[in-house]
Amino acid sequence: MKVLVPVKRVIDYNVKVRVKADGSGVDLANVKMSMNPFDEIAVEQAIRLKEAGVVEEIIVVSIGVKQAQETLRTALAMGADRAILIVATEDVQQDIEPLAVAKLLKAVVDAEGPGLVLCGKQAIDNDMNATGQMLSALLGWSQATFASELAIEGGHAVVTREVDGGLQTIKVAMPTVVTVDLRLNEPRYASLPNIMKAKKKQLDEKTAADYGVDVTPRLSVVKTVEPAGRKAGIKVASVDELIAKLKDEAGVI
Amino acid sequence: MAVLVLGEVIDGALATDQLAKTLTAVASLGAVTVLVAGAGGDAAAAEAAGLQGVTRVLFADDAVFSHAMSEPTAALVVSLAGDYSHIVAASGAYSKSVLPRVAALLDVMMISEVLTVIDGDTFERPIYAGNAIQTVKSMDATKVMTIRTATFDGAGVGGSAAVEKIAVSVDGAMSAWVEDKLAASDRPELTSAGIVVSGGRGVGSEADFAMIEALADKLGAAVGASRAAVDSGYAPNDWQVGQTGKVVAPNLYVAVGISGAIQHLAGMKDSKVIVAINKDEEAPIFQVADYGLVADLFVAVPELTEKL
Numbered sequence: 001m002k003v004l005v006p007v008k009r010v011i012d013y014n015v016k017v018r019v020k021a022d023g024s025g026v027d028l029a030n031v032k033m034s035m036n037p038f039d040e041i042a043v044e045q046a047i048r049l050k051e052a053g054v055v056e057e058i059i060v061v062s063i064g065v066k067q068a069q070e071t072l073r074t075a076l077a078m079g080a081d082r083a084i085l086i087v088a089t090e091d092v093q094q095d096i097e098p099l100a101v102a103k104l105l106k107a108v109v110d111a112e113g114p115g116l117v118l119c120g121k122q123a124i125d126n127d128m129n130a131t132g133q134m135l136s137a138l139l140g141w142s143q144a145t146f147a148s149e150l151a152i153e154g155g156h157a158v159v160t161r162e163v164d165g166g167l168q169t170i171k172v173a174m175p176t177v178v179t180v181d182l183r184l185n186e187p188r189y190a191s192l193p194n195i196m197k198a199k200k201k202q203l204d205e206k207t208a209a210d211y212g213v214d215v216t217p218r219l220s221v222v223k224t225v226e227p228a229g230r231k232a233g234i235k236v237a238s239v240d241e242l243i244a245k246l247k248d249e250a251g252v253i
Numbered sequence: 254m255a256v257l258v259l260g261e262v263i264d265g266a267l268a269t270d271q272l273a274k275t276l277t278a279v280a281s282l283g284a285v286t287v288l289v290a291g292a293g294g295d296a297a298a299a300e301a302a303g304l305q306g307v308t309r310v311l312f313a314d315d316a317v318f319s320h321a322m323s324e325p326t327a328a329l330v331v332s333l334a335g336d337y338s339h340i341v342a343a344s345g346a347y348s349k350s351v352l353p354r355v356a357a358l359l360d361v362m363m364i365s366e367v368l369t370v371i372d373g374d375t376f377e378r379p380i381y382a383g384n385a386i387q388t389v390k391s392m393d394a395t396k397v398m399t400i401r402t403a404t405f406d407g408a409g410v411g412g413s414a415a416v417e418k419i420a421v422s423v424d425g426a427m428s429a430w431v432e433d434k435l436a437a438s439d440r441p442e443l444t445s446a447g448i449v450v451s452g453g454r455g456v457g458s459e460a461d462f463a464m465i466e467a468l469a470d471k472l473g474a475a476v477g478a479s480r481a482a483v484d485s486g487y488a489p490n491d492w493q494v495g496q497t498g499k500v501v502a503p504n505l506y507v508a509v510g511i512s513g514a515i516q517h518l519a520g521m522k523d524s525k526v527i528v529a530i531n532k533d534e535e536a537p538i539f540q541v542a543d544y545g546l547v548a549d550l551f552v553a554v555p556e557l558t559e560k561l
């Protein structure tokens with residue numbers, strides 16, 4: 001079985017984002033970019049499935065600007081076998097929406113025939129949490145979102161999901177789309193020799209037009225602003241002072 | 254404009270608070286129909302019908318919708334979609350699984366975590382863990398969206414909408430429920446509690462987390478946790494507050510042994526009053542705290558619990 005892992009290039013999660021003063025967006029110039037943390041977890045899971053002999057080939061796909069090939073090289077260095085870059089825009093400020101991403105991924109699935117797609121649950125830039133579910137719907141496949149455990153058993157996947165009240169286990173028919181949550185695994189780091197080897201792995205470059213998918217946004221961004229800030233309050237010297245403040249000043253207890 | 258709101262049913266009970274807050278958020282958009290799906294959800298449907306602002310309740314009384322499986326639920330919503338301009342639900346694991354499917358099947362974009370409905374096409378939503386707020390205008394015929402309910406007041410009771418049973422045949426063969434491991438608790442629910450006490454990595458162990466719980470119980474509060482506390486096994490996953498956990502906005506949020514990473518702040522910075530207890534006076538959590546106590550939590554928390 002092949003597994004497909006879509007990986008997104010996003011602003012590194014340690015970077016404090018700066019909202020541009022003119023409301024046109026978030027400043028992405030000269031900012032450290034990395035693989036979406038959830039996608040690292042998805043790549044790691046694919047590698048573990050391969051190590052367990054459940055998967056033969058891991059294909060990683062990224063959609064966006066040309067620079068996303070760095071993200072794909074990282075995934076190849078972790079252990080993915082081959083990569084597909086779909087250039088859908090030249091503008092680093094333009095985010096490709098989950099609907100368009102899902103349509104492109106569907107085209108890749110149709111061409112490659114994987115038995116499993118492992119997505120991140122959420123991209124930490126647009127915080128949409130939608131792409132995997134959309135892809136599953138377009139394919140007419142089953143889905144298992146927010147996975148914290150995954151086992152492939154014959155024609156099914158048994159998935160434990162992080163839901164609002166705790167954990168839920170479901171059994172879905174293969175092929176399926178699984179979106180991964182934080183506690184599924186701890187991703188490995190790529191070793192130096194593997195980073196070198198990754199440079200020689202196959203990376204095919206395509207465009208959105210190659211797949212006949214229109215990536216025109218459905219949501220136009222009117223403006224992007226900083227949220228109303230919160231002022232730091234005061235430091236209290238003791239538990240007694242804290243209780244007094246909460247009772248008399250804030251009136252919350 | 255007409256709005257379809259998907260209500261959630263958990264073990265036969267309506268997730269009333271979330272639904273009531275969603276009703277407030279979408280009140281300006283038009284007449285609201287609530288969809289309740291799941292076998293034996295009669296009481297849930299009746300409860301939805303009693304909420305103010307609900308014009309009609311559709312009740313799909315079929316076992317295929319029990320356990321909130323996404324594929325049949327999405328198919329049900331899509332079968333009804335033609336009558337509505339907006340398809341909405343409170344943001345949560347259920348809606349986030351179902352509604353993006355619905356959006357894709359309708360060939361429209363998903364609009365996740367709406368903070369403000371400006372008009373029928375225009376919405377505010379957070380990006381980058383809430384470090385930026387984007388105003389988006391949808392060009393799609395049907396708007397499919399989840400609402401971040403934390404800051405809304407719930408619609409009241411006293412409504413008397415009609416409940417209409419609907420029969421829909423959808424295929425539920427692709428996925429099957431196996432089991433739920435839901436923690437039963439007498440504490441208030443995290444997302445609707447007036448006070449939340451959260452513990453972080455600083456608490457140090459699952460055993461010591463009992464100290465956080467004791468403080469919470471003294472305050473009648475819900476218990477939350479940072480990702481680090483959950484990852485370390487001190488607290489269950491459903492307690493995680495943050496960008497990728499739950500978003501809360503209680504009257505009082507007490508952060509104990511939590512450094513205040515942006516991903517954590519994303520889930521609690523709209524709380525009315527924030528208290529931070531941390532031994533590191535440089536911890537970023539103090540930048541958002543109304544009252545900061547620089548102290549060893551192992552001393553301060555028992556003392557606080559004792560004196561309250």
Ligand SMILES: Cc1cc2nc3c(=O)[nH]c(=O)nc-3n(C[C@H](O)[C@H](O)[C@H](O)COP(=O)(O)OP(=O)(O)OC[C@H]3O[C@@H](n4cnc5c(N)ncnc54)[C@H](O)[C@@H]3O)c2cc1C
Binds near residue numbers: 124453498536548
């Ligand atoms: C994709 C992604 C998603 C994430 N989502 C979330 C999320 O939803 N929610 C979330 O919380 N995090 C999330 N994180 C993790 C986040 O970046 C931080 O790592 C996490 O919030 C840190 O948790 P913490 O504050 O408990 O731990 P730490 O940062 O280790 O802080 C522990 C604090 O405890 C204090 N302390 C230690 N001992 C004591 C003592 N005896 N008395 C008093 N204080 C003490 C220390 O001074 C320190 O400030 C996410 C990260 C990523 C990459």
Ligand SMILES: Nc1ncnc2c1ncn2[C@@H]1O[C@H](COP(=O)(O)O)[C@@H](O)[C@H]1O
Binds near residue numbers: 006098127130131
């Ligand atoms: N541009 C993209 N390229 C590759 N994968 C993507 C892209 N956008 C989203 N994804 C995948 O979909 C997941 C969820 O993203 P989102 O729906 O945008 O929150 C991510 O974790 C990725 O696995």
